[in-house]
């Protein structure tokens with residue numbers, strides 16, 4: 251396994267007497283899109299600010315490509331591109347002029363590199379237009395282009411989908427996935443809405459009350475292929491008996507409705523078995539368990555606002 255791009259080691263943050271972040275440990279792998287999810291006030295922004303050296307660390311460390319943000323700030327931060335607050339863009343200048351302006355403030359960024367990042371975020375056609383005329387989504391993408399100019403190993407985006415309409419969210423998603431692959435950059439995206447970033451992430455970490463309560467690999471098949479099924483059958487009691495004898499089926503509820511959990515691929519076999527046992531099947535209502543359901547289960551509250 252290749253070395254991690256970023257390690258968050260036993261991170262703590264106190265502000266005044268308040269313990270904001272507690273005992274945070276996780277790693278970001280090369281080229282992955284990592285979703286940092288939690289309800290408002292969970293501590294995402296505070297963690298990200300520590301990752302990029304904007305605020306001090308009470309205890310623990312953030313190590314980026316082997317460099318400690320505390321002890322080797324310059325080396326560590328040179329590996330990071332970030333949009334934490336809204337990026338400062340000059341509305342009276344074109345996209346190109348804005349990027350050129352930022353490029354001048356760093357060393358060694360060529361016009362070729364500027365063109366490359368413009369292409370990566372799909373702003374080729376709009377780069378000669380004044381930023382004041384850009385949509386919010388386009389401004390976000392210009393911000394991402396700016397953060398990528400110095401070829402960082404990790405790109406950190408705090409709530410990149412905030413305020414975007416569904417089309418804008420779809421675009422950001424598409425470009426973030428694309429640049430993770432094409433630039434081989436690791437991307438950390440924070441959000442309080444799982445549904446907005448789920449589709450672009452390889453893994454997610456869930457934070458609540460300043461603690462990481464779970465990480466979840468979205469590419470693992472077992473996570474996506476179980477289904478919750480509501481059955482309308484007669485006689486119900488007999489069906490329940492049959493279900494209990496079948497391996498890999500979990501009976502969730504038998505009172506009002508008969509609800510089970512099983513692998514999606516096992517549904518045809520389930521129906522055949524019930525029919526062979528002379529049970530009448532009136533309805534098989536499949537609800538795919540979404541990550542959102544499991545997320546809400548895990549954090550124990552409704553975060554949709």
Ligand SMILES: Nc1ncnc2c1ncn2[C@@H]1O[C@H](COP(=O)(O)OP(=O)(O)OP(=O)(O)O)[C@@H](O)[C@H]1O
Pocket residue numbers: 265268270288289290291292293294295296297442
């Ligand atoms: N400077 C500060 N002084 C006191 N408390 C703070 C300060 N900054 C953050 N907090 C508190 O720390 C907690 C975490 O805040 P943070 O902004 O990191 O959460 P978040 O997960 O990013 O939420 P949001 O999605 O609302 O930005 C909150 O309870 C917040 O009130």
